[in-house]
Amino acid sequence: MWADDPDTETVEAREYRVWLTPDQARPIDGIHYNSVPTYPLRRKEPTPHEADRWAWKIQRVSATSSRRASYVVHVWDCEEAPRDAEELDVFAALEVLRRPGVMPCSECGADVALGPLA
Template identity: 50%
Template sequence: MPVPVTLVLPDGQTLRARLYVRQQTRTTWMHWVGMPAWELADDDHVRAAEYRTWVTSDQVHPIEGVSYDGVETIPLPARVPDPDVRWAWKVEQVKGAAGRIAGTVVHVWDCPLAGKPREELNVDQALDALERPGARACQECGAAESLLPLLGREDG
């Protein structure tokens, strides 16, 4: 059952609309609203109609005293890990000009930049490797995106 809301139009005008559904996205809540409009009927007469569209939370506001408990609300689904996803890591030893180890790069287990086959590490071992001086996470394979937030870091 739709409930009344105040809808803010692009030019700042407001009008009464009807809220049908609220749906959560990764960044905001979207609202499926219907607003009054006119349409030309088949018999060449103008009749009242409703135009429906999705709008953001910035464009729709509740009306004091109206209960929104009955509005269909669709939250984000709980993230279920893909059972085929492997959470394993590899460490590449980077050699300097003199042939000595100059640093390490942590890669996702199947990163083509990891070089020759290496021992797979679990997440704790990969985080330990990143804590070493001169260590960095690969930006190409997603290691940086996955591991650095766990260390409270954003750098490579």
């Protein structure tokens, strides 16, 4: 797997793990598998520095006397995104964007990432 590194503006290799059934995985002669985990690995909490993470959050904008309440779709780590909001995948975010009055955030780039797909 490959991913962009925004700090160096390069592409680098990333670790990729999958679970295989016993039928899919066959031992290689001469290789010892004593250190291979046989239990599910614990998911670590993502940090804001992980540039290859794609998740979205929805912010409700309250109604005022001049406009109705609306929603804004943000990239998960946007400063404007509510910290306690549920993280959505791209399909759920696009469903929200299809509703009338919902806008993607231009500050975090949600408009660039999701705009062509909506």
